[in-house]
Amino acid sequence: MKILIAYSSLHGSAAECARWLEKTMDGAEAVNLKEQVVDPSSYDRVILGSSIYGGQIQKEVRDFCKRYLGILLQKQVGVYVTCLTREKAQIRQFLENGFPPELVERLAALCAPGGAIYFSKINFLERMFSKFLLNKYLKSLGMPPSDGKTDYVNLSKEIMNEFAKQMAGSGEKAEQ
Numbered sequence: 001m002k003i004l005i006a007y008s009s010l011h012g013s014a015a016e017c018a019r020w021l022e023k024t025m026d027g028a029e030a031v032n033l034k035e036q037v038v039d040p041s042s043y044d045r046v047i048l049g050s051s052i053y054g055g056q057i058q059k060e061v062r063d064f065c066k067r068y069l070g071i072l073l074q075k076q077v078g079v080y081v082t083c084l085t086r087e088k089a090q091i092r093q094f095l096e097n098g099f100p101p102e103l104v105e106r107l108a109a110l111c112a113p114g115g116a117i118y119f120s121k122i123n124f125l126e127r128m129f130s131k132f133l134l135n136k137y138l139k140s141l142g143m144p145p146s147d148g149k150t151d152y153v154n155l156s157k158e159i160m161n162e163f164a165k166q167m168a169g170s171g172e173k174a175e176q
C-alpha cells in the first residue's frame with residue numbers, strides 16, 4: 001500500500017512529524033509541498049500535515065486540497081496539525097477554517113500531537129512573539145514560563161502512533 005504524506009511546515013515541527021510517520025508506516029512517502037509538487041492519484045491513502053499559524057493551516061496544504069479535491073475524496077485521507085493547543089474544539093475550528101467541508105466530513109483519522117517552538121532557529125522578532133504566545137499557553141496550563149531561548153518541543157509519539165495505526169487500517173476510526 002502506498003501512502004502519501006503531503007505536508008507543509010514553517011519551522012520544522014510538521015516536518016518532524018512527516019519524517020516520523022514516513023519511518024513508522026510501511027509504504028509511506030513524505031513530500032514537502034513547499035519544495036515539491038505531487039499528484040496524489042497513484043497513492044492508496046493520503047496524509048495531509050500542516051502547522052497552524054493564527055488559526056490557519058499552511059497555504060500549500062490548502063492549495064493542494066483545492067487542486068486535488070476530486071481525487072482526495074476517492075481515497076482514505078487523514079490529517080495531522082502541529083500547534084500548541086490540543087483542545088478538540090480549537091482543532092476542529094482549524095480543520096473547518098482550512099479544509100474543504102466534504103473532506104473534513106469523511107476524514108479517516110485526525111491527529112493533533114502538539115507543537116514545537118524552535119527558539120534556536122528563529123529571528124529576534126519571531127522569538128519575542130513566540131515567547132509571548134508560548135507563555136500565554138503554558139500559563140493556561142498552570143505550567144512555568146519559557147525562558148524564550150530553550151527549544152520547546154512537545155510532540156506526542158503516542159498520539160502519532162495511534163494516528164499511524166488508524167491510517168494503516170488497524171485502529172478504530174478517529175474521534176473528530
Ligand SMILES: Cc1cc2nc3c(=O)[nH]c(=O)nc-3n(C[C@H](O)[C@H](O)[C@H](O)COP(=O)(O)O)c2cc1C
Pocket residue numbers: 008009010011012013014015050051052053054055056082083084085114115116117129130133
Ligand atoms: C506567529 C505564530 C502563530 C501561532 N498561532 C497558533 C495558533 O493559532 N494556535 C496554536 O495552537 N498554535 C499556534 N502557534 C504555534 C505553532 O502552531 C507551533 O509552534 C507549531 O508547532 C509550528 O509548526 P512548524 O514548526 O511546523 O512551523 C503559533 C506560533 C507562532 C510563532
